[in-house]
Structure formats: structure tokens, C-alpha cells
Amino acid sequence: MPSSLREVMSRFATGVVVVTVGGEHVHGMTANAFTSVSLDPPLVLCCVAHSAVMHGALSASARFAVSVMAADQERVARHFADKKRPLGAAQFTSVDWRPGPLSGAPLISGALGWLECELTQSHDSGDHTIFIGSVLEAGRGDDAPGLLFHNGAFGSVEGADLAQRRVRTLQ
Numbered sequence: 001m002p003s004s005l006r007e008v009m010s011r012f013a014t015g016v017v018v019v020t021v022g023g024e025h026v027h028g029m030t031a032n033a034f035t036s037v038s039l040d041p042p043l044v045l046c047c048v049a050h051s052a053v054m055h056g057a058l059s060a061s062a063r064f065a066v067s068v069m070a071a072d073q074e075r076v077a078r079h080f081a082d083k084k085r086p087l088g089a090a091q092f093t094s095v096d097w098r099p100g101p102l103s104g105a106p107l108i109s110g111a112l113g114w115l116e117c118e119l120t121q122s123h124d125s126g127d128h129t130i131f132i133g134s135v136l137e138a139g140r141g142d143d144a145p146g147l148l149f150h151n152g153a154f155g156s157v158e159g160a161d162l163a164q165r166r167v168r169t170l171q
Contacts, residue, residue: 010150010151010152011150011151013149013150014032014150015069015146016032016147017031017032017034017069018067018076019058019065020065020066020107020108021054021057021064022061022065022099022100022104022105023104023105026057026106027087027088028080028091029048029052029080030077030080030081031047033046033047033128034046034066042138043134044133045132045133049128050124050127050128050129055129058129059122061105062119063103063104063118064117064133065115066114066117067111068113068114068141069108069112069146069147070112070146071146071147071148071157072145073108076095076110078154079094092106095109096108097109100114100137101116101137102116102136103118103136107139110141112141112142113140114138114139115135116137116138117134117135118136
């Protein structure tokens with residue numbers, strides 16, 4: 001079942017984010033199991049495998065950040081998905097970033113958007129934990145195509161053009 005589930009879920013196109021934690025446990029991780037939960041109050045969630053370094057980092061931190069990747073940031077997404085990259089602050093030396101003013105977590109430059117969050121809940125579910133964060137601050141980057149992950153490969157979507165086409169189609 002796990003292999004057929006993985007195969008079916010690979011057909012579901014998702015956006016790509018980099019989740020980061022600052023401070024003593026500074027770490028970054030590419031994720032596509034990320035979504036908004038609620039607008040009022042503003043909540044998001046990210047699912048992280050129990051075996052991932054990020055699991056321990058998020059569990060130990062009160063705050064984290066999320067950077068929504070642009071299509072031209074595939075290299076950054078691949079970097080934070082690479083289990084052979086250096087750990088700690090060294091993993092950020094090849095990436096342009098700035099510390100989040102509220103979380104201290106790295107915000108990746110060139111991202112389509114950023115969120116700074118406070119960890120409010122965590123729920124173990126199977127081999128993952130669902131981490132829920134209350135959004136403290138949100139910022140938007142330039143309009144650009146977004147990075148997608150579909151069928152085991154990275155791709156992109158023209159965010160503004162797609163939205164305009166959809167609006168025209170719905171009218």
C-alpha cells in the first residue's frame with residue numbers, strides 16, 4: 001500500500017515551500033505537505049516525518065517561518081531537500097536570506113511570500129507529525145510563476161496569468 005499511495009499522491013500537484021527554524025536549532029527543509037488551515041484565526045500546517053531533522057528542530061522551537069518558492073528557486077528547493085547538505089547554519093551559506101523579525105528564522109530571498117509563525121499545536125499521525133502554526137506576520141514578494149511539484153518532478157505555474165485566465169473563464 002505505501003508504494004501505491006506514494007504513486008497516487010505524486011499525481012497531486014502541490015506548491016513548494018521551505019520551512020525554517022532559527023536560533024539554537026537553525027534548520028531548513030523543503031516541504032510540499034503544507035497548507036492553510038484557517039483565516040480567522042490565521043493558521044497553517046506542515047507535516048514532517050518523525051525521522052526528519054526538522055521534526056526535532058520544530059519540536060524544540062516556539063517559532064518558525066515559511067518561504068513560498070518561486071519557479072526560479074528550484075535550486076534552493078533541491079538544496080533544502082538534499083539529506084547530504086550540511087546541518088545547522090552552514091546549510092544557509094549558499095542561500096540569500098534574512099532573519100525573520102518575529103521568529104528569527106531564515107526568510108529566503110526571492111520567495112513569492114513569507115510567513116512567520118508561532119507553533120501552537122502538534123499532532124502525531126502515522127509516521128509524521130502535523131505541526132500547526134499561528135501566523136504572526138505575512139509578506140508578499142514579486143508576482144512571478146510559482147514552483148510546483150508533480151509526478152516526482154518540479155514545474156511551474158504562471159500565478160498571475162493563471163488567475164486572470166480563471167477569472168475570464170468564470171465570468
